[in-house]
Amino acid sequence: MDLTVGPNFFFWEAETIRSFYRDLAATPVARVALGELVCSKRLPFWRDEIPAAIEVLQAAGKEVALTTLALLTLRRERKITADLMDLDLPVEVNDLSALVQIPEGRPFWVGPLVNVYNEGTLRWLIRRDARRICLPPELTLDSVAVLAGAGRDEGVPVEVWGHGRLPLAISARCYHARLHDRAKDSCQFVCGKDPDGRDVDTMDGQQFLTVNGVQTLSQSTASMALKIDDLHSAGVAALRLSPQSRNFDDICIAYASRLGGETSGAALAARLRPLVPGGNLSDGFLSGPAGAAWSGERMGKPN
């Protein structure tokens, strides 16, 4: 098993992104998918960082792919997808409609926002030249095992959500703008104030969700720290780590040392907890009873 870093969900300054990928190049991850996933309006602010990030990552021996947007609705968003084809890199499809723009025979990756729930869908995507598939985070371990096996039979690595606030929903409506009483078209990029999203708690003060523009995330950070042996037995090829604004290099290194057998799952979880925003971990999609659940010892504030 190795590590894939997924696209950054949040709206960060260009300089922040530059140093993020420069630092990431020095970590023991095998590959990186990058690009704007959440909101096409953000892209002009950091588009110029993408070539430099690709260069620094490739120079460090990382495989690199470019993500599509998660929800394509506007005409200019189709153009953005078309532009991804200009670079000689695999595209990671996170909205199925981007497939139309991928020339026949050109390999692509499938990201966690495409609904791959069963073998029929997995095989159809592989017939269309999918070369790597990250499963949706919602799947149970039983489903993961079936799909990882089916992928292995077809020679296509299957990866799962390994770390990060979970992408639970995507909408045409921007919740950051709504919280600031602004229309989406005049949002003034308020999502940029929250480098790990804006937390949404219940009226009883339970940590619950996090909004990031048009995206709704879990407030807990999902971590497969305690599940790595199960995932290994299931035939999973890689864990996907989703960027957060702080401590991300340490997090990559911590997972790599777990994969290398240098630490236990419990030790990894204990190391991660103070490093993640909000301090809460979850792994309930894999083994139940609900996505927000954590199979290890619950620490800190009750959730």
Add this chain to the structure above:
Amino acid sequence: MMELVCPAGTPAALRAAVEAGAHAVYCGFADETNARNFPGLNFTPEDMAEAVAFAHARGAKVLVAINTFPRAGAEPLWHRALANAEAAGADAVILADIGLLAHAAERHPLLRRHLSVQAAAANPDAINLYANAFGVRRVVLPRVLTVQEIAAINREIDVETEVFVFGGLCVMAEGRCSLSSYATGKSPNMNGVCSPASHVAYSEEGGELAARLGGFTIHRTPEGEPAPYPTLCKGCFSSDGQTGHIFEDPVSLDATQLIPELARAGASALKIEGRQRSRAYVAQVVRTFRAAVEAQAAGQPMPENMLARLTEGQKATIGAYAKTWR
């Protein structure tokens, strides 16, 4: 005339909808293959065959929703649902999963295929992909598009579009939302349920009724006020000192007044949500909308405020169709 597609959670609701003037009804089997997998609802294969015979005798169509995402290792359950729909004489199946669409196109080529809203096909590329790869003939559009966007989509596709005009309102891209399973372990995609009643708990606390879903408080209502059902995305939450309906107000969709515009935008069919609703509700809504589509076809104005009392005390909205939050 625009086709009026009406919900039928039970055989009795199906008969009521047909008798009230539905051009088509949609329904599903009583298992996890359909996205309204609620206790006490839905059809056995025998019910389905009888329902189709009843509808066809009265000139109405039956569309069978098999619109969850088949579970890995359990695809035969969904494949049997397709075979049962065809054997019952269904006029079309409504599907969301690409693996299931591929199976249907290959094994049931004569069974007409509609694309469920759960596939979240929100642009012409996606729709053309489903049309070309799987022979999909009609697409149910997500409730996130404006009328102008619907018109633009219809200019670039060759298949029919069906749009929601009344009932519940999802604000998230449908089929791409796991909020419910994050809180409860049960999701629309996998289990055909959202914010399921099995995971709802109410508790009276200090003069308020707290409604919780999977242990998470969705809203607190002062005693004596009507308490809405705790649907997760319509809950009241707090963020950095602000408290309110952060995702969506507890509103329901009523786009009656937009029917003429939707017709001009090229929509072929109008869909009413509510397979979980009673027979009496279905009959009344169907009768009212049948009058509206007939008025539209005759170039007459839409009747005003027809269904205000059916929105159960919730405010009605025209949702994304008008650009209020774009």
